[in-house]
Amino acid sequence: MDDTPDRPNTRDAEFARDALPFMDDVYRFANSLTRNPADAEDLVQETYLRAYRSWHTFQPGSDARRWLFTICRNAFLRSREKLRHEVEVDDSNAETLAAVQAHAEMRQDGSDQILSRVDLAPALTRALDELAEPFRSTVILVDVEDQSYDAASEVLGVPVGTVRSRLFRGRRQLQEKLREYARDAGFASVAVAKEHDDA
Numbered sequence: 001m002d003d004t005p006d007r008p009n010t011r012d013a014e015f016a017r018d019a020l021p022f023m024d025d026v027y028r029f030a031n032s033l034t035r036n037p038a039d040a041e042d043l044v045q046e047t048y049l050r051a052y053r054s055w056h057t058f059q060p061g062s063d064a065r066r067w068l069f070t071i072c073r074n075a076f077l078r079s080r081e082k083l084r085h086e087v088e089v090d091d092s093n094a095e096t097l098a099a100v101q102a103h104a105e106m107r108q109d110g111s112d113q114i115l116s117r118v119d120l121a122p123a124l125t126r127a128l129d130e131l132a133e134p135f136r137s138t139v140i141l142v143d144v145e146d147q148s149y150d151a152a153s154e155v156l157g158v159p160v161g162t163v164r165s166r167l168f169r170g171r172r173q174l175q176e177k178l179r180e181y182a183r184d185a186g187f188a189s190v191a192v193a194k195e196h197d198d199a
Contacts, residue, residue, distance in 0.1 A: 135170030
């Protein structure tokens with residue numbers, strides 16, 4: 001009779017102990033990538049399925065959260081690439097549609113405009129959503145998920161210098177978008193201050 005422990009049960013226990021506690025973090029990251037809760041749930045499921053299948057490659061003692069974020073981002077990029085091949089989208093039409101949709105959301109009835117002046121979270125979320133992908137992922141990992149530059153570098157598969165550059169550019173784009181939202185919401189002093197800064 002073999003005295004070795006049952007490997008699948010050990011593997012399941014290790015996976016449950018080390019990977020499952022980060023499911024909410026992975027969902028938050030997936031939702032920031034997909035911008036759709038249902039797609040985020042699918043991406044989390046795909047991430048955990050891939051992680052379970054590759055659990056033998058995980059180094060005990062390393063950062064499981066970072067490892068899961070990497071798997072999640074790679075799965076997202078693969079699904080996006082697959083979708084890109086399936087559906088040909090004219091970029092100019094997509095940008096126009098996004099701009100019209102954002103404008104329509106901002107120009108709802110007066111009560112929504114008053115609320116938008118008080119609560120900046122929707123504007124921040126929308127501004128983050130409008131950032132181009134390499135900048136959005138970097139800003140979300142470092143500023144929202146509180147990952148270090150080294151961790152973000154590993155998740156994104158780029159050098160730390162690239163993370164810093166993308167973070168700088170992403171923050172600058174985010175700042176510009178928020179200035180636009182403030183100006184559109186009627187905060188003229190923000191627009192005036194920006195004009196003085198540019199002079």
